Amino acid sequence: MLRKKLTQSLAIGSLALLLAACNNNTKTSDDTVIIYSNADDEAITIMQDTLDDNGFTSQYKIQPIGTSELGGKMLAEGRGIEADVITMASYYIDSAQAQHHMFKELPATSKPIQQTSSIQRPILGNTGALFINTEALKAAGLPKPTSLNDLTDPRYKNQLSFPNMLDSSTGWLLVQAVFAEYGEKEGKTILTKLFNNAGPHVESSGSGPIKKVTSGEVAIGFGLRAQAVDAKENGLPIDYVDPIEGNYSLVESVAVVDHEENDKEKKAAEMAEVIAEKARPALMEQYPVALYKGETLKKTQQPAHLKQWNEPLSVKLLEQHQMIYKEAKGEN
Known part of the structure; x- marks a missing residue:
């Protein structure tokens, strides 16, 4: 009797394994x-x-x-x-x-x-632009900038925020505007001065600058123009500036x-x-x-100064600009 039950159990187990194998073979792939x-x-x-x-x-x-x-x-x-x-x-x-x-x-x-x-x-x-906290700018006694080059003035030190182009594509919009207007050599010098004035406010996120500007932690930021337009329309003390170097997209x-x-x-x-x-x-x-x-x-x-790079954008161009950007920042 024990041998018979054991034989039946083995048979049932083998059948279960066989059915499972068949199910696995016929199972449709995930179509998500x-x-x-x-x-x-x-x-x-x-x-x-x-x-x-x-x-x-x-x-x-x-x-x-x-x-x-x-x-x-x-x-x-x-x-x-x-x-x-x-x-x-x-x-x-x-x-x-x-x-x-x-x-x-x-x-x-x-x-x-x-x-x-x-x-x-x-x-x-996505289009880049400057935006300002009008109350913070007034409290700091700073003039309203009209260009990215204006922000190299030492009096804007610690009052500027912009995205790191190594982390955020929004940061590349700033770099394109600087290099297109001033060339890579002078542009590198301008970037170094912008880094000095931004200090700890170079952000890893493209939305970082608008957050710091709306909070009043800094008076001026560079980022997506639409963010500043929305903030102003929602009654915040935010204004936006289309830099003369251009609104790149x-x-x-x-x-x-x-x-x-x-x-x-x-x-x-x-x-x-x-x-x-x-x-x-x-x-x-x-x-x-x-x-x-x-x-x-x-x-x-x-945007008042909508522009685009004079050749199709590519990863090769991005890497070329990143290399100069790192040099301006003091990184190897």
């Missing part, structure tokens, strides 16, 4: 679309809400990653990257495509103002990784289309930069 994004919290919220409103609830996962880290992953991993969809600075998308041919072609229904590669769709633009786009998985890629492409088309009105409201023909801005949203 993975989205990597360098966007800030406000943009990610808009994208999530738009995807949910268009029938994609619980079908995706957005993973926020900083620009430098995400750019490094794209360039190092190519098509091997886990993400199915990426929203990222357009120059990083183009550079990764040139190196790895990792993105699919995306048909466009709207026409971008600037020529854009067919593997990406612009979703938002960076565009962030959406792209679909070519993983050669037809069903999942089809859904990923549909989500990218929703982000590019359906989320665009809300993104433009939050980041008022016209990217497509026919888009218009309110008067307060229009």
